[in-house]
Amino acid sequence: MPRPPRRSRDAAAGRSDAADGAGTSRARRGPRPGEPLAASWRPLEDYDLDDEPERPPRRRTWSLYGWRIYAVPLLVVVTALAVFESVDPGAEQVAGGGAGASHLQAPNVPEAPVVTEAPSGQTYDPSMFSAELPPGSPVPEVGGRTFDVLPGASPKVGRGDDLYRYTVEVEVGVRLEEGNDSFARLTQQTLADPRSWTNPEAGNIALQRVDGSASPDFRVTLVSQNTAREICGYGSGLPFDTSCRISDRVYINAARWVRGAVAFEGDIGTYRRYAINHEVGHVFGNGHVPCGRQGGLAPVMMQQTFSTANNELHELNQAVPQGTEIPADGFVCKYNAWPFPVGGSGR
Structure with a gap:
């Protein structure tokens, strides 16, 4: 694919306070409407569990297999753990410090995609899903409408010459049970992963996390449910909780x-990575x-x-147009968090 225009770091430092978003040139434009995440509003149907088959007597099993009945499953677990360790991209080293409320402005997001994702792959047994917020733990409902930059910085990630700097922020009053620093760590790990937007096949960009002392190109911000509803269109006909990208x-949410998505x-961990990659994808101009x-x-x-079903998204877009035509062709995909899910072209 064509490589995006190269942007110097000196140009990024001289942006005016009136500009918003992230880009690779000095051109300015006004804020773009939010682009919410998106899925179906049909709850999963009830189902019956099959009765468990009768288990054979334990004494006879031991007499036939002895210690092997415990050793074999143990070896399987050890092997699985070793494989997981070998493929986990790991966290970027966090360095630096400094925190505080941030209200800096950044330049506009690009008109056309800077990075486009790879084609999809793999197969699975498809089924239909719902756009409703799943039940679960209590959620942070109310925040202070101001944002604190979480301390931490990273080295440059990616081989591209066009560097986009970002901060990780949390709305004042929002508290996660596992600590707000967990949001910062997962955001940084996700955007540093080679399956994300700095993939060499994606384009000529690089990413770097900065803290409150630097002016970022975009900001990744955790906000309360009510703030997300106010900003991301819940009160404008979209009756589902979602996240979005507005300007920079x-x-x-x-x-x-x-709670994730149905x-x-x-799979809450995969959903969280998806939410980050999806919304940052809007920063790079992707619809x-x-x-x-x-x-x-x-x-x-x-x-x-x-939803991961086109028919359901088509129905949603008919009710609340979102600028994208989704065909009602019956296609259903498997959920996925990555633009480049196999670290390459995805073909």
Whole structure:
């Protein structure tokens, strides 16, 4: 794909306070409307569990297999742990410090995508999902409408010459049970992962986390449920909790951060990475896209918060137009958190 125009770091330092967003040139434009995450509003159907088969007597099993009945499963667990360690990209080293409320402005986001994601792959047994917020733990409902920059910085990640700097922030009054620093760590790890937007095949960009002492190109901000509803269109006909990107700020809905989405089948960790990658994808100019192939991995720019089924997203977009045509072609994808899910082209 064409490489985006190179942007010097000196140009980033001289941006005016009136400009918003992230980009690779000195051009300015006004704030763009929010682009919410997205999925279906049909609850999962009840199902019956099959009766468990009768287990054979334990004494006879021991007499046949002896100690092997315990050793084999143990070896399987050890092997699985070793594989997990080998593929986990790990966290970026956090350095630096300094915190405080941030109200700095950054330049506009690009008109066209700076980075586009890879085609989807893999297959699975498709099913339909719901856009409703899943039940679960209490969520942070109210915040102070101001934001604190969480301390921490990272080295430059990615080989591109066009460097985008970002902060990680939390709305005042929002508290996560696992600590607000957990939001900062996962955001930094996600954006540093080679499956994210700095993938060498993605374009000519690099990312770097900065703290409150520097002027960022965009901000990743955890906000309360009520603030997200106010900003991301809940009161304008969209009856579902979502996250969004407005100008230079990514708003991650704390209600979704805590409970995830039905389409992700309880996989909260993958959902959180998806939410970060999806909204930062809007910063780079990417719009919403449909499931491209029956049973394939969903593109990260698909509105997976609402559904991984095109028919359901088509119905949602008919009720609340969001600037993207989603075909009612029956395609259903598997949930996915990454623009480049295999670290390459994704083909």
